[in-house]
Amino acid sequence: MNGEKVLVTGCNGFIGSHLTLQLLHAGYQVVGLDILPPTEALNIQSISNNSNFKYLSGDVTDKALIDSVIDASYSKVFHLAARVGIERYMENPIDVVRTNVVGTLNVLEAAIRHNCYLFFSSTSEVYGKNPNVPWAEDDDRVLGSTSFERWSYSSSKSAAEHAVRGAFKQQNLKGCIVRFFNIYGPGQSEAFVVSRNILLAAKGQPLIMHNSGTQTRCFTYIDDAVTACIKLVEEAKTNGEVFNVGTNTEHTVQEVLNAIIEVSGKSLTIESVDTANNFGDAFEDIMRRVPQVSKIYEAIGWKATTNLHDGLYKTYQWAVNQKG
Numbered sequence: 001m002n003g004e005k006v007l008v009t010g011c012n013g014f015i016g017s018h019l020t021l022q023l024l025h026a027g028y029q030v031v032g033l034d035i036l037p038p039t040e041a042l043n044i045q046s047i048s049n050n051s052n053f054k055y056l057s058g059d060v061t062d063k064a065l066i067d068s069v070i071d072a073s074y075s076k077v078f079h080l081a082a083r084v085g086i087e088r089y090m091e092n093p094i095d096v097v098r099t100n101v102v103g104t105l106n107v108l109e110a111a112i113r114h115n116c117y118l119f120f121s122s123t124s125e126v127y128g129k130n131p132n133v134p135w136a137e138d139d140d141r142v143l144g145s146t147s148f149e150r151w152s153y154s155s156s157k158s159a160a161e162h163a164v165r166g167a168f169k170q171q172n173l174k175g176c177i178v179r180f181f182n183i184y185g186p187g188q189s190e191a192f193v194v195s196r197n198i199l200l201a202a203k204g205q206p207l208i209m210h211n212s213g214t215q216t217r218c219f220t221y222i223d224d225a226v227t228a229c230i231k232l233v234e235e236a237k238t239n240g241e242v243f244n245v246g247t248n249t250e251h252t253v254q255e256v257l258n259a260i261i262e263v264s265g266k267s268l269t270i271e272s273v274d275t276a277n278n279f280g281d282a283f284e285d286i287m288r289r290v291p292q293v294s295k296i297y298e299a300i301g302w303k304a305t306t307n308l309h310d311g312l313y314k315t316y317q318w319a320v321n322q323k324g
């Protein structure tokens, strides 16, 4: 990896910033591109003076810009830039589709032209509400009607996956696709269940539980997820494949909130909020979201090693140091 030059789109986001730091640590030269400057919440600010890192401000939907940025000097492009988060896809589905589809096509076409390996970050949301968990990579997508904005994110990532897979098959582009399952850790925006509630706990405020709290998720600590990403791109036999990146240890949301309270050592209450009040009945919460993890284990020997308590503890230490 000595000196190998790579591009990370979405470098100032939660996963992109951790990935950038681990890539630098592993000896890569990283150029990071993002539409937004780094926020104080992210540790990427600490590397602004690192000579192996360069930040470019830019929008992946700007084709001329992407064409001018991506060239044959990059061995790999990690494409993480995306519109993420329930509020965004409920409020602005046009922007979700534009960023996730048009932005990905721009990056993909430039990667094909210059023969750059492409890592594409997709999501467990592509499986939708398929009730047959755990989900293997070739399992069905089960989505609701396009009348419900909630599905715009899943649909946009699925469309982008089709384009990327097409390039793997028809253009001999090298690369892989990952579907992340509920990654959490320091630096995540407070739109997500763990980060929102850890930040509330750090301030001593009541936690917020959406719906009954009986919905389950498989939470994966950020360092584990980023390790998987780097191992995947460094192993030739992952080429052209799609992988779930997550754990198969299921926790109810209620259990996670109780664990956050335990880690905080405080006596905190939990307030229940009905998503129908925020988003209307069209918001269909997914009751169970569980990956099959055998494909990635067989390919690169990876499985997540951070248990929920340890991951929450590290995230809580970050949260107590946040201002505001």
Ligand SMILES: NC(=O)c1ccc[n+]([C@@H]2O[C@H](COP(=O)([O-])OP(=O)(O)OC[C@H]3O[C@@H](n4cnc5c(N)ncnc54)[C@H](O)[C@@H]3O)[C@@H](O)[C@H]2O)c1
Pocket (backbone or CB within 6 Å): 009, 010, 011, 012, 013, 014, 015, 016, 033, 034, 035, 036, 058, 059, 060, 061, 079, 080, 081, 082, 083, 084, 099, 103, 121, 122, 123, 124, 125, 179, 180, 181, 182, 183, 184, 189
């Ligand atoms: N965090 C998770 O659990 C999770 C789960 C499934 C999939 N993912 C995927 O992983 C990737 C990273 O997610 P994240 O959690 O770090 O989200 P994030 O919102 O923290 O990061 C996304 C980054 O992309 C940038 N961005 C958005 N639009 C852009 C544009 N038009 N041009 C350039 N940059 C733009 C944002 O400014 C942000 O820094 C995304 O592709 C997301 O779909 C994440």
